[in-house]
Amino acid sequence: MRLSQILIQTLREDPAGAEIPSHRLLTRAGFIVKTAAGIYTYSPMMWRVIKKFAQIVREELDREGANEVMLPIIQPKELWQASGRWDRYVTDGIMFTLKDRKGSDMCLGPTHEEVMTDFLSSQVNSYKQMPVNCYQIQSKFRDEIRPRFGLMRGREFIMMDAYSYDADKKALDVAYQKMRDAYCRIFERCGVDYTVVQADSGAIGGAGSEEFMVIADSGEDAILFCRESGYAANVEKASSRLPEAPEGGEVAAMEKISTPGVKTVAQLEAFFPDWQAGRMAKTILYKAALAEEEKIVAVMIRGDLEVNEVKLVNALDARALELASDEDILKATGAEVGFAGPVGLSEEITLLADKSLKGRTNLLCGCNETEFHCLNVNLGRDTRMPEFHDLRTARAGEGDPKTGAPLEEARGIEVGHIFKLGTKYSEAMAATFMGQSGKPIPFVMGCYGIGVSRTPAAAVEQHHDDKGIVWPIAIAPFECVVAFLDKKRAEQIELAEKLYGELQEAGVEACLDDRPMSPGAKFKDHELMGMPVQVFVGRRAGEGIVELLVRKGMEKIECSVDDVRAKVLAALGR
Numbered sequence: 001m002r003l004s005q006i007l008i009q010t011l012r013e014d015p016a017g018a019e020i021p022s023h024r025l026l027t028r029a030g031f032i033v034k035t036a037a038g039i040y041t042y043s044p045m046m047w048r049v050i051k052k053f054a055q056i057v058r059e060e061l062d063r064e065g066a067n068e069v070m071l072p073i074i075q076p077k078e079l080w081q082a083s084g085r086w087d088r089y090v091t092d093g094i095m096f097t098l099k100d101r102k103g104s105d106m107c108l109g110p111t112h113e114e115v116m117t118d119f120l121s122s123q124v125n126s127y128k129q130m131p132v133n134c135y136q137i138q139s140k141f142r143d144e145i146r147p148r149f150g151l152m153r154g155r156e157f158i159m160m161d162a163y164s165y166d167a168d169k170k171a172l173d174v175a176y177q178k179m180r181d182a183y184c185r186i187f188e189r190c191g192v193d194y195t196v197v198q199a200d201s202g203a204i205g206g207a208g209s210e211e212f213m214v215i216a217d218s219g220e221d222a223i224l225f226c227r228e229s230g231y232a233a234n235v236e237k238a239s240s241r242l243p244e245a246p247e248g249g250e251v252a253a254m255e256k257i258s259t260p261g262v263k264t265v266a267q268l269e270a271f272f273p274d275w276q277a278g279r280m281a282k283t284i285l286y287k288a289a290l291a292e293e294e295k296i297v298a299v300m301i302r303g304d305l306e307v308n309e310v311k312l313v314n315a316l317d318a319r320a321l322e323l324a325s326d327e328d329i330l331k332a333t334g335a336e337v338g339f340a341g342p343v344g345l346s347e348e349i350t351l352l353a354d355k356s357l358k359g360r361t362n363l364l365c366g367c368n369e370t371e372f373h374c375l376n377v378n379l380g381r382d383t384r385m386p387e388f389h390d391l392r393t394a395r396a397g398e399g400d401p402k403t404g405a406p407l408e409e410a411r412g413i414e415v416g417h418i419f420k421l422g423t424k425y426s427e428a429m430a431a432t433f434m435g436q437s438g439k440p441i442p443f444v445m446g447c448y449g450i451g452v453s454r455t456p457a458a459a460v461e462q463h464h465d466d467k468g469i470v471w472p473i474a475i476a477p478f479e480c481v482v483a484f485l486d487k488k489r490a491e492q493i494e495l496a497e498k499l500y501g502e503l504q505e506a507g508v509e510a511c512l513d514d515r516p517m518s519p520g521a522k523f524k525d526h527e528l529m530g531m532p533v534q535v536f537v538g539r540r541a542g543e544g545i546v547e548l549l550v551r552k553g554m555e556k557i558e559c560s561v562d563d564v565r566a567k568v569l570a571a572l573g574r
C-alpha cells in the first residue's frame with residue numbers, strides 16, 4: 001500500500017483528557033477518533049491492527065474446531081426474559097434498550113448467551129451432534145458507568161464471543177481446555193505478556209472461570225500471584241492464608257465500656273492499648289438488593305482485615321450492594337456510625353461474619369449504642385450466631401492459600417475471560433437435546449470472550465516509549481515502511497519503489513511512504529505510529545546506501561541496498 005492513499009492524520013499535541021499511554025498514543029497517532037463518550041471510530045491504520053488481531057483469533061479458534069457465525073446485534077426482549085436477565089440488565093443500566101415501530105422492546109447486544117443458545121437449540125437435537133462451539137467477532141454495546149481510557153472501556157467495543165455446547169460436564173471440561181489452549185496461543189502470538197488468573201464466577205457458582213490479564217500499571221484489575229507456587233487470582237476471587245492475630249484466651253464475662261468519640265479501629269487501638277486490631281470484630285453495614293427485597297446486612301470481620309464485596313455479593317446472591325448511609329445505620333442500629341456491632345443487633349438485620357472470626361473468643365465489638373463498645377464478646381453467647389462465609393480480601397504479603405509462600409500484587413488488563421457456565425442458561429431457556437437415554441437434557445455450556453478492540457490497546461500499554469507506539473510485529477498495521485525523504489530526487493523515489501517491490505516479493509507486509517512531506521515529519525510519524533521496521537531512502541541513494549531503523553530500541557544502521565531484504569527479514573524474526 002502507498003501511504004499517500006491511506007488516510008493518516010497524526011496530531012502534534014497530546015489529546016486532552018487521555019490518562020493512559022494507549023489512549024494518548026492511539027489518539028495522537030490518529031488511530032482512533034472519539035465520536036462520543038466511550039464510542040470511537042477506527043481509522044484505516046487502526047482497522048488494519050484490529051483485523052490482524054482478529055485474524056489471529058480466528059486462526060487459533062478454527063484450529064480447535066470452532067465455527068464462526070454472525071448473530072444479530074439487535075435482540076428481542078423475549079429471549080432475555082426467557083433467561084431471566086432482562087430486568088436485571090435494565091435495572092443495572094448496562095443495556096441499551098430501544099423500541100421498534102410496533103412498540104416491542106429490543107436491546108443492543110451486550111453479550112449473546114441468549115441469542116446463541118436460541119440458535120443452537122434450533123440446530124442441535126441430539127447428543128450425536130456435539131461437541132459444538134460457535135463464535136463471532138462483533139460490536140457489543142454496554143452503557144458502562146465510567147467509559148474511559150479510550151478503547152479499554154468503551155460503550156461500543158469489539159468482542160470475540162464463543163459458546164460451547166456439550167452433552168455433559170466432562171465434555172465441557174474438554175471444550176474449556178481447548179479454548180484455554182487457543183487463548184494462550186492467541187495472546188502469545190500477538191506479543192503481549194499475559195497471566196491467566198482465577199476469576200470470580202459470580203452467583204453462577206464455582207464451576208470455574210479464568211481471566212487472561214495483560215500486566216500493566218494502568219490495569220483496572222488487581223491480581224495477586226505467587227512466584228513460587230504459580231498461584232494467580234483476581235483480587236475479587238483470591239484467597240490467602242489467614243494472617244495471624246493474638247488469641248482471645250479463656251472465655252470471660254462481657255463488659256460494656258464507655259468510649260466517647262472512639263469509632264474507628266485505629267481509635268479503638270489507641271483507647272484500648274491491650275487490644276490490637278486482630279482481637280476486634282468490626283461490623284460493617286451494607287444495603288443489599290436481593291431478588292425480592294432491599295435489605296440491610298451486617299458483616300463482621302476481624303479488625304485488621306477488609307471485606308471483599310464481590311465475595312459478599314456472591315454469599316448473599318445479591319444483585320447489587322452498597323455501604324449503608326449514615327441515616328440507614330442510625331435507623332437500623334439506633335446508634336451513630338462507628339458503634340454498630342452484633343450485641344443487641346435487631347433480628348431483622350441479616351448477620352454474616354467472615355471465617356476469620358470463627359471460634360475466636362473475647363472480642364472487642366460495637367454494641368449499637370452511641371459512645372459504647374463491649375469487651376470479651378463471644379459470638380453465640382452474647383450475640384446471635386452469625387452465618388460464616390469467606391468474605392475477606394486477600395492482600396499482598398499474605399501467604400499462598402496452599403503453600404504459604406508470599407503473594408505479590410500487580411495490575412492487570414482483562415483481555416479475555418473463559419467460563420464454565422454449566423446449565424444455567426440452557427435450563428432457564430429450556431434448551432435441550434435428546435440424550436442417549438432418549439430423554440431431553442439441557443446443554444452444558446461454556447462461554448468465552450476476548451476484547452478484540454481492548455487487546456491492541458493493552459499491547460500499546462506494554463509496548464511504547466516516549467516517542468510513540470512500538471507495535472508487536474504480529475499486530476502492527478504494516479511490518480515495514482519504506483520512505484523516500486526528498487520527493488524532488490528521482491533516484492530516491494526509484495530506489496524506494498524498487499525496495500518496496502522487493503520486500504513485498506519476499507513476503508514482507510510493506511508500505512511505501514510516498515507522501516509529499518519533510519523528512520522530519522516522516523521520521524516523527526513512523527516513530528509515533530510504531531512501524532516495526534523502517535527503511536529511509538535519502539541523500540545516499542545514489543551510492544546504494546539507505547538507513548534502516550528498528551523501532552523497538554530505535555537502533556538505526558546504514559545499510560547497502562543489497563542487504564536490505566535480509567536485514568529486514570532478520571529484524572522481523574524470519
Ligand code: ATP
Nearest residue numbers: 151152153154157159414415416417449450451454
Ligand atoms: P470488565 O470486568 O472489564 O468490565 P467483563 O468481565 O464485564 O469486563 P466480559 O463480559 O467477560 O467482560 O467480556 C469479555 C471481554 O470483553 C473482556 O475480557 C474484555 O476484554 C472485553 N470487554 C468487556 N467490556 C469491555 C468494554 N467496556 N470495552 C472494551 N472491552 C471490553
Ligand code: MG
Nearest residue numbers: 211414416417
Ligand atoms: Mg469478564
